[in-house]
Amino acid sequence: PAQQACEAATPPPIAPSTSATPPVADAAARSREVDALFAPWAARAGPGVGVLVVHRGRVVHAAGYGMADVASRRPITPRTPFELASLSKQITGMAVVHLARQGGLHYRDSVAAYLPAFRARYPGVQVRDLLNHTGGFYDYIAWFRARGPAYDAFPRTERGTEAVHEPTMAEMLDSLAAQPPRFPPGVGWAYDNTGYLLAAAVVEKASGVSFAEYVRNNLFRPAGMTASSLVDPYGPRPRDLAHSYTCGRGGWQLLDYTPLERQMGAVGVVSTLEDLGRWYAALDASALVPPALQQEAFTTGYLQGGQPIDYGFGWVLGNTMGMERQAHGGWWKGFRNISLRFPQPGITVVLLSNDAGFSSLRNEMAYRTARIYLRDGLRLPAVAALPADSLARLAGTYAGGGPRGYPVRVDAGALVVTVPSGTERRLIPTTDGEFFVDGIEEERFRFVADPDGTTRLIRMEFGLGGTVRSWTVTRRR
Structure with missing residues (x-):
């Protein structure tokens, strides 16, 4: 299809915190503020953003702005499937928590007990290290891309004639097991995708079923997430899945292909705003595992010296103006996603974008969306006067x-x-x-x-x- 010319989306001016306008409490009025915030994406003929806000288990805003398919002008809606990219990690982390509750594994189990190929080089790595990024692994995506120019030429529009080998999960595990560790387990922290790939493999070995089946039966179905799945590299493209794009020569360029589709755990989950509303409602209600066990996912890990790493099981842990914050971003192909969860006021904000150019605005737009719902409780910094x-x-x-x-x-x-x-x-x-x-x-x-x-x-x-x-x-x- 002919490429559509790129059109930039510039966010509206930032509403100052010193504004004299009183904050609104009406849910419909807040939704209108969100609509105005993302109006530039709704107005252009290009990829866009899906926005979800959940308050104490109830969806208070779910809407799409822009196109899921630029060529056909199919719009983004709350039912449009997106690839969640690294937001998949929170689901992998919860799968491990669920399996631990069933007695299928323990967080201190040796990874080599489930994946013997890792015994030689990674004998001390525990399951918890996989989820906390303290295992000392090299990132499998970076490792794959470093093999040569042909391996680094993705994501791109399609497989093409210069396709490289597309490794299976087993092939990738064998290759990673042969790589020397970056540091001993628990001694350092380095964000990598490899730990979550291994976590998915551990779930398979410990449960006796495929990772996709375990997630479907124990997380998605109990939460009512009927439109969610893991990418099937051997099956058809999920119906109405959003295409992802970058702005290239001549207009919007598809970014729908990568040779690493067969790896699960770090990425790989496909879901919709509607289903994610059910996911966060299930978390708010501790409906998948008891509250004390669920809290494991939101508890920081520690290095051997006792230093906190501010990372749980697929969640970055921090503080926003006096409020506890659980967050994570997602980057895969042209998808740029973010999830912010504020447990005390019970607000969750999710942005799913199919525009690679959204990277520079992702954090800003997530915070501005959250602020519409949080501003009454924010503790602002002390202000000084400068001449x-x-x-x-x-x-x-x-x-x-x-x-x-x-x-x-x-x-x-x-x-x-x-x-x-x-x-x-x-x-x-x-x-x-x-x-x-x-x-x-x-x-x-x-x-x-x-x-x-x-x-x-x-x-x-x-x-x-x-x-x-x-x-x-x-x-x-």
Whole structure:
């Protein structure tokens, strides 16, 4: 089919936290705010975003913005299947919790007891290490891509004539077992997809059924998730599955193929907004395993020295303005997803996007969506006052992060920075010497003056791989 020209979607201006407009409590009004937030994706003829909000087990917003199939102009709806990418990890983690409850395995079991090929190089790795990213494995996707240019040429539109070998799960396990460890188990932490691939294999060995069957019978069916499944590399494409895209030469380019379709656990789950509403309702009600056992998934792991890693079983654990936060991102093909769960107010936000370009906006849009429902309970940073001349000295263009850099100007008594995605951030100074973004309080900026006259601008936002992500750009005098 002819490619459709790419059209950028620019989010609306950020509503400041200092706004005098009183917050709304009506659910329909909040949904209208979400609709307005994602209106740029609804207005363009391109891929988009599905948005889900669940409050204490009840879906309060579920809608699609943009196209699931650009060529046919089929829209995204709450029933559109998406590949969940690394959001699959929370389901793999819960499968292990469920099997542990049945007595099929224990978190301290040696992985080699189920997968003997790993005994030689990974004798001390336990099941818990797989889920906490403390096993010392190399990431199987990065390992596969490092084998040569042909292996790195994905994701892409289709298999094509230069197809590489598509390893089975067993072949991948044998290859990984032969790789030396990056570090001894429990000594370090490194996010990798390999641990969750091995966790799925352990579930198969311990339960005696395929991973797909175990998940279907013990998680999806009890939760009422009739439209969810694992990708079947040998079967037909799931009906109405969203295509994923990147903006390439000539317009929107499909990203529907990767030679790693046969690996499960780290990725591989297909689901809809409707079904995910049932999934998070089941978690809110502890309907799949008792509450004390479910909490294992949301409890941080620890290194051997006692340091917490802020990662559970498929969840990054942290805090948002005084509220406990459980989160994870997803990246696979052109899918860019995110899940944010706030257990105390009982709010869960999920964004599923089939636009690879959504990467730069994913965290921002998730937080802005969550903020519509959380703002009444946020504990904002303490604000400081800076004189006008101090603000003026920080203005200018900071090079790096893209061709436009980070332009900073003074507007109405405040610093305003334009980030590479094109959106503007109004910066509010805090008493600890940083600036927070008005309306996206999770995102911080810091200005550092160096002796050589260079001023560095450091941008920080919460990361979904267990760390705070940061970028540094510079302005020379």
